[in-house]
Amino acid sequence: MKTLDLIASAISNTFRSKTRTILTILAILVGAFTLTLTNGLGTGINAYIDDTVTSVGASDVLTVTKTAEFATGVAADGPVEYNPDAVASAQAGPPGSTVVALTPADLDTLAAIDGVLDVQASKSISTDYIQVGDGTKYVTNVGALVAGQTIQLEAGATPDDDADGFEVVVPVSYVEPLGFDESVAAVGQTLSIVLTDATRTQHTVEGTIVGVAEEGLASPTGASIVPNDALTDELFTLQNTGVPADEVQRYAQASVFFDPQATDAEIAALKDRLADAGYTGSTVADQLGAFKTVIDGIVLVLNAFAVIALLAASFGIVNTLLMSVQERTREIGLMKAMGMGSGRVFSLFSLEAAFIGFLGSAIGAVVAIAAGTAISASLSDTLLSDLPGLNLIAFDPLSIVGVIVVIMVIAFLAGTLPALRAARADPVESLRYE
Known part of the structure; x- marks a missing residue:
């Protein structure tokens, strides 16, 4: 049997027991729907953050202040000593916070630090x-x-x-x-x-x-x-x-520019050199990193629930194919008696499992895209109307393809046990099966 004939046969055999197959596909659909939707949520939020990063600051810039304790009037361990060099800074901390002022001498010192390309004071x-x-x-x-x-x-x-x-x-x-x-x-x-x-x-x-x-x-x-x-x-x-x-x-702060191609290690080293000179520097990644970490953590937890649903669906695939093998015992014996090798028999049932996974994941992804697009549009006009440009749930084509492929692999692995059972069947005993 040629490869194309094998694939066509696997697809046609999938719906021999329509009810059982449809129920299995629905179980996979739930997992695929959840996985696609949660990935879309992560993609949408992270894309919004990436789009607005340049509104917070350029990626090759450190916001630098003089290293000093907040001077908000009262510290955790008592009053803060008056510093005539302190100036107000909204970026330094809570409202009313101050930082030690940067002077032209400080700007010259910053410009001389290794790795600094330019320094601009914030007026x-x-x-x-x-x-x-x-x-x-x-x-x-x-x-x-x-x-x-x-x-x-x-x-x-x-x-x-x-x-x-x-x-x-x-x-x-x-x-x-x-x-x-x-x-x-x-x-x-x-x-x-x-x-x-x-x-x-x-x-x-x-x-x-x-x-x-x-x-x-x-x-x-x-x-x-x-x-x-x-x-x-x-x-x-x-x-x-x-x-x-x-x-x-x-000046309350200054912007220190460094090489846009600098690695994380080189940026960390630059921060250390600034600290040794008495300054504190932070990048956009420092400011938004925690927020993105929280979002990624939430998406990861939601994806875990989707994976659990897919694992449950994989047992449905095992059950569906095991029953299919049992119902087609004589057919398997006949195929092997006519010269079909064990590898071809194994491939036939494995392809059936992968096709079931494809149907469930593809349908689940389409439903998730439709639902996610509708939900995102509705929220953009209501609860999220104050955040223009935010598409809460966005779908990356490569990510969707990745979800479908992963689910097909899971389905394929779930189908290996029934496929092995079919491949190992003795043709004589199978033909005698009633």
Whole structure:
């Protein structure tokens, strides 16, 4: 019997006992459905995290601060000693936390550390309010982008740091309050930014709105506006009017750039060198690693339940094929008497098992894709509407193919016992079987 004839025979023999085969396929379907859906959940969430990583920071950047205890007013073991070099930092810890300020000397020290390609200080700017024309005044913060960061835009474009003009992106939540019907209408309009300097004098700077940022889990904007470098420099200069020259260049943190091709070991070594110099550095992976680990752990547990369901289904395959072997004893004897070798008989029943696994896994995967797509779309419009761009359950074609192949392998292994029994059958005894 040729290979194609063997496969065709295995497929046709699968449904000799339709009820038994269908029940076995349904058992496999449950496991395949669960496995596909949980994999889709992991794929969707991790894809969202990967898509927003650049909103948190570039992958080849360490956010660096001076190593010091939080100075929030009260420490776990008592009051924190006053440090005249401390500056406020929202990134350092709980609200009100401070870090020791980085100075130009610190920036030079960081630049001299082996493995550091560039150092950029983060300028902290505090505004009074923003306003369009004579409209309502709204309080906001000023965000900043590290090189390599991106903004998830609903309309317009990212501020051009090479432009001489003042450009700014506003969050979508400010569009209607500022007097615009939609995000597109805000692009190209003039935004007034007002801040107060050290002499208590207010300054107004006008910038052009070039984009509107979406809300997101890891958005650099949040409730902040994001100016280009020219506007940032102007605001920083005006804010420090009246501040002694030696007090102007004090920064809460800096961005340290390293080789994008650096290995984990090389990044760890760079962190150690920073620590030896009195600085603390963290990457995007450090900030999001714990979150991704939790998601992967949840998916792993859910996949374990799916595997249990598949193991239970494998017993169904064993039972189905053992009964098939018993019912076809005379047929097996006849095939062997006509010259079919034990290997061909084994292949015939193994192929039947693999085909049952294929049907159950393929149908389960299709049902999971349909259900997952519907659930994800529904959640995106309801519970997850505040996280634009999140497709909770996403399906990777390679992952789906992998699930189907794994289940077919499990089914094949489950079918080896009945297949061996059929292959070892004595043709004379089989022909006598009643």
